[in-house]
Amino acid sequence: MRKNTIDIITLGCSKNLVDSEKLMKQLEANGYKVTHDSERPQGEIAVINTCGFIGDAKEESVNMILEFCQAKEEGRLRKLYVMGCLSERYLKDLQMEIPQVDKFYGKFNWNELISDLGKAFRPELAVERHLTTPKHYAYLKISEGCDRKCSYCAIPIITGHHVSRPMEEILEEVKLLVSEGVKEFQVIAQELTYYGVDLYKKQMLPELIERMAQIPGVKWIRLHYAYPAHFPEDLFRVMRENDNVCKYMDIALQHISDNMLSKMRRHVTKAETYALIERFRKEVPGIHLRTTLMVGYPGETEQDFDELKDFVRKVRFDRMGAFAYSEEEGTYSARHYKDEIPQEVKQQRLDELMAIQQEISGELSHAKIGKTFKVIIDRKEGEYYIGRTEFDSPEVDPEVLIKAADGHLLHTGSFHMAKIVDADDFDLYATLVE
Structure with missing residues (x-):
């Protein structure tokens, strides 16, 4: 366990993600080191931001809580907190059924977690966040x-x-x-x-x-x-x-x-x-x-x-x-x-x-093959730069793959004109237009 480190796990929609980002900013302002959706959580405290929309999402949230309860029982975690839609809706049931959780918060009172940790909520940071998305x-x-x-x-x-x-x-x-x-x-x-x-x-x-x-x-x-x-x-x-x-x-x-x-x-x-x-x-x-x-x-x-x-x-x-x-x-x-x-x-x-x-x-x-689009670069993966057109939202829509060759050095968050040269059911392949 890393002292003064908090792992935040966000489940569900991007609206939940915004809440997690605001919480992260507050925790960091109070001296904590915060990780988000870490593959290997090692903090002494974990906060799970749950989804309660449909059956599958609720099941995923409960399974994640139980997984961290086990980590707590094995001494790999000191404190476990749960927030978000699932606990907003089933607060009393969850408190009775999963007593290993130190405290459940709803969708809107997560800022109480700050004071429960003995710290102060910083109202001047109310619109600030620690972005978990690429910075662009x-x-x-x-x-x-x-x-x-x-x-x-x-x-x-x-x-x-x-x-x-x-x-x-x-x-x-x-x-x-x-x-x-x-x-x-x-x-x-x-x-x-x-x-x-x-x-x-x-x-x-x-x-x-x-x-x-x-x-x-x-x-x-x-x-x-x-x-x-x-x-x-x-x-x-x-x-x-x-x-x-x-x-x-x-x-x-x-x-x-x-x-x-x-x-x-x-x-x-x-x-x-x-x-x-x-x-x-x-x-x-x-x-x-x-x-x-x-x-x-x-x-x-x-x-x-x-x-x-x-x-x-x-x-x-x-x-x-x-x-x-x-x-x-x-x-x-x-x-x-x-x-x-x-x-x-x-x-x-x-x-x-x-x-x-x-x-x-x-x-x-x-039908886009042969057409030229403005593309924003999200990341580099293997031999491709991965971007999107204005018609593509992150994580849910097709991406544009541009081969990282010919001496091109593209920066994350930069815009480029790209000509579509091939396509499959999920992605577009493009070359840069000089």
């Missing part, structure tokens, strides 16, 4: 919680109502991060388009993004997790008129059949969804759309699923993820519908849907 990009969380009561989703139960961060505070954070070398911002929230409704009584996402785009040094802004109903239309103009706002939108649609959309309480129709996608592509030429879809929701018929497959074939999403429905206690679905679709049927539908998308993704990637 950062995740920027603009709100917490969600007011959309989708029937299957436990997030509002865990995180509560939508709470927007004040715009000036966000812009201050952006300026600070730019001064530290950040060029690219992944703007994240549980639901981006609701931003500002609670604070300013109207949707303020377009104004926020436009003001961010004016800050010197902000090279790319990419938007994650929008909602299709009541989409703020001025955002189309902001994306079109500002070159540093990536032509990229991550918008979770979940389904397309009116039967499913109604049962899921999505407050949008099939016709409105198709119209929104058409509007995106008309108003923001060249935009790349990422979506998430769900299969196996209670009551999903073969006809519903056929509509979903037809939707994917017609729309040809640039990026798509999908998952099978899992019942979450406390949700509207759990209270009103029986989870009667067998797991093997859910898996079969998931596999079928992803196979359709894989073929589409391959075709869209191959």
Whole structure:
């Protein structure tokens, strides 16, 4: 055990990652050495930031806690703390079932950990973080919680109502991060388009993004997790008129059949969804759309699923993820519908849907061959520099591989023009354009 060393392990989404980064900054300001997601944790203290979104994520979080409990029992760890969504939701159960954990914190009171360690929370560092990402990009969380009561989703139960961060505070954070070398911002929230409704009584996402785009040094802004109903239309103009706002939108649609959309309480129709996608592509030429879809929701018929497959074939999403429905206690679905679709049927539908998308993704990637794109370099791996275009978000989207030859020395975080020369289902291969 390394004295005064704390290992932080982050599970789940990038919103959790931001919380871990803020905690790391506070701990370092109080004299601790902090590691993040270390392959060989050796600190005397460990903090696990958990996810509680769906069954698989909850299982992963519990297994990680138990693994560190064992390390504590074997004398390889002195203190173990748990925070995040899982402990926010199941605090009392976890306290009873896993007493080896020294203390559980929820999603929002993790700063109490500082005082429990006998240290002081530093409010002047409130918008500062220890970035765990490469130093040229950062995740920027603009709100917490969600007011959309989708029937299957436990997030509002865990995180509560939508709470927007004040715009000036966000812009201050952006300026600070730019001064530290950040060029690219992944703007994240549980639901981006609701931003500002609670604070300013109207949707303020377009104004926020436009003001961010004016800050010197902000090279790319990419938007994650929008909602299709009541989409703020001025955002189309902001994306079109500002070159540093990536032509990229991550918008979770979940389904397309009116039967499913109604049962899921999505407050949008099939016709409105198709119209929104058409509007995106008309108003923001060249935009790349990422979506998430769900299969196996209670009551999903073969006809519903056929509509979903037809939707994917017609729309040809640039990026798509999908998952099978899992019942979450406390949700509207759990209270009103029986989870009667067998797991093997859910898996079969998931596999079928992803196979359709894989073929589409391959075709869209191959269509880029011969075209030139601006690429940001993330890292060097073996004989390749690994980068991304504005249409690719870190860790979830395709990467651009540029052979590290011909005397080229590329720096992490630098931009280069690259011509695509080959493609496979997952990545693009390129050469530098002089």
